[in-house]
Amino acid sequence: MSAPSDHAASCTLSFDALVSLLEKIFLRHGTSTDVARCLAENCAGAERDGAHSHGVFRLPGYVSTLNSGWVNGKAVPVVEDVASGFVAVDAGNGFAQPALAAARPLLVEKARSAGIAVLAIRNSHHFAALWPDVEPFAYEGLVALSVVNSMTCVVPHGADRPLFGTNPIAFAAPRADGEPIVFDLATSAIAHGDVQIAARKGELLPPGMGVDSLGQPTRDPKAILEGGALLPFGGHKGSALSMMVELLAAALTGGNFSFEFDWSNHPGAKTPWTGQLLIVIDPSKAAGQDFAERSRELVRQMHGVGLRRLPGDRRHRERSKANEQGITLDEQTLAQLRELAGI
Numbered sequence: 001m002s003a004p005s006d007h008a009a010s011c012t013l014s015f016d017a018l019v020s021l022l023e024k025i026f027l028r029h030g031t032s033t034d035v036a037r038c039l040a041e042n043c044a045g046a047e048r049d050g051a052h053s054h055g056v057f058r059l060p061g062y063v064s065t066l067n068s069g070w071v072n073g074k075a076v077p078v079v080e081d082v083a084s085g086f087v088a089v090d091a092g093n094g095f096a097q098p099a100l101a102a103a104r105p106l107l108v109e110k111a112r113s114a115g116i117a118v119l120a121i122r123n124s125h126h127f128a129a130l131w132p133d134v135e136p137f138a139y140e141g142l143v144a145l146s147v148v149n150s151m152t153c154v155v156p157h158g159a160d161r162p163l164f165g166t167n168p169i170a171f172a173a174p175r176a177d178g179e180p181i182v183f184d185l186a187t188s189a190i191a192h193g194d195v196q197i198a199a200r201k202g203e204l205l206p207p208g209m210g211v212d213s214l215g216q217p218t219r220d221p222k223a224i225l226e227g228g229a230l231l232p233f234g235g236h237k238g239s240a241l242s243m244m245v246e247l248l249a250a251a252l253t254g255g256n257f258s259f260e261f262d263w264s265n266h267p268g269a270k271t272p273w274t275g276q277l278l279i280v281i282d283p284s285k286a287a288g289q290d291f292a293e294r295s296r297e298l299v300r301q302m303h304g305v306g307l308r309r310l311p312g313d314r315r316h317r318e319r320s321k322a323n324e325q326g327i328t329l330d331e332q333t334l335a336q337l338r339e340l341a342g343i
């Protein structure tokens with residue numbers, strides 16, 4: 001499924017209508033009602049915010065994964081109260097978002113009482129954008145940082161074969177009189193989803209994103225997907241961050257490293273079976289000035305030196321537009337979604 005193009009015939013849906021359509025797809029392919037709702041809201045939210053690499057484009061991947069038996073769409077996460085500032089969840093080979101939802105109340109309670117709390121999710125599958133996991137904390141006045149590892153497709157800086165995942169890092173912080181400050185970025189030069197989208201559209205990538213099966217630089221997304229690999233962003237710096245993500249998301253949680261799972265016996269499996277870490281901080285417990293006011297001041301100064309676009313600005317513009325006018329999908333994409341939903 002592709003991102004909406006200017007040329008294809010398109011139609012618009014409300015957020016609620018898209019959630020309900022996606023929910024039907026998840027239910028039809030073997031998830032519980034809670035999991036269906038959780039994933040449908042996540043995926044529709046990504047589409048609404050213009051995060052197309054992790055919006056409805058992902059539905060065929062979710063469906064083929066569920067059909068392959070690789071993931072348990074009905075898993076019930078088990079929340080463990082590990083220590084004063086530490087919560088763990090065994091996602092039971094299910095999706096990461098329902099595991100986060102199950103642990104969230106205890107995580108927030110601990111963050112508010114101790115000032116900081118960690119959530120370690122293991123035995124989980126994350127196939128989505130990461131900002132939806134952190135942004136809601138900032139709306140509640142909390143600072144949140146999350147990392148998740150994916151599947152081996154990135155060559156560590158200085159190495160000659162892939163080992164790391166595309167391993168994103170997302171951060172959210174409250175800001176007085178404005179949307180929270182949120183960024184969410186893959187530690188690879190480009191997200192795997194964007195490489196797939198470029199391959200479908202027959203577009204070349206910018207230079208420096210990946211290598212072919214012989215380890216030679218290439219701009220051809222198909223060469224990257226078929227035996228090639230991605231590079232970290234920023235050379236050794238992105239590579240170090242990606243290594244950190246492997247340690248925090250997998251070693252610290254008890255999840256798999258990106259290179260540790262083997263899905264070859266599950267044709268159609270697309271979701272990485274790894275781990276995820278969240279750190280949540282209550283800034284009201286820190287000494288000093290009001291955090292949200294300080295965020296506002298930082299942004300004011302950034303605008304003062306000529307900055308026009310904060311991370312998250314584009315998403316919020318897309319969200320406002322979608323809330324007013326609906327979410328635009330190609331007719332072909334909508335037809336594919338309806339087919340997956342069996343309607």
Ligand SMILES: NC(=O)C1=CN([C@@H]2O[C@H](COP(=O)(O)OP(=O)(O)OC[C@H]3O[C@@H](n4cnc5c(N)ncnc54)[C@H](OP(=O)(O)O)[C@@H]3O)[C@@H](O)[C@H]2O)C=CC1
Pocket residue numbers: 051053054126127128129130131148149150166167168169170182183184185186187190191192193194272309310311312313314315316
């Ligand atoms: N589940 C998983 O395992 C994985 C998920 N992903 C997801 O893929 C998605 C895409 O990642 P990626 O391609 O790295 O994201 P981008 O490079 O598109 O964007 C990264 C961040 O930078 C911001 N940004 C982009 N351009 C500018 C600019 N010119 N000025 C200021 N800010 C800017 C974005 O804000 P804005 O959004 O407003 O444009 C965003 O917060 C993420 O949501 C990530 O979580 C990636 C890897 C693995």
Ligand SMILES: O=C(O)C1=NCCCC1
Pocket residue numbers: 053126127128150151166186190191192193194271272
């Ligand atoms: O875009 C990516 O990179 C990924 N997204 C979902 C999980 C696999 C990697």
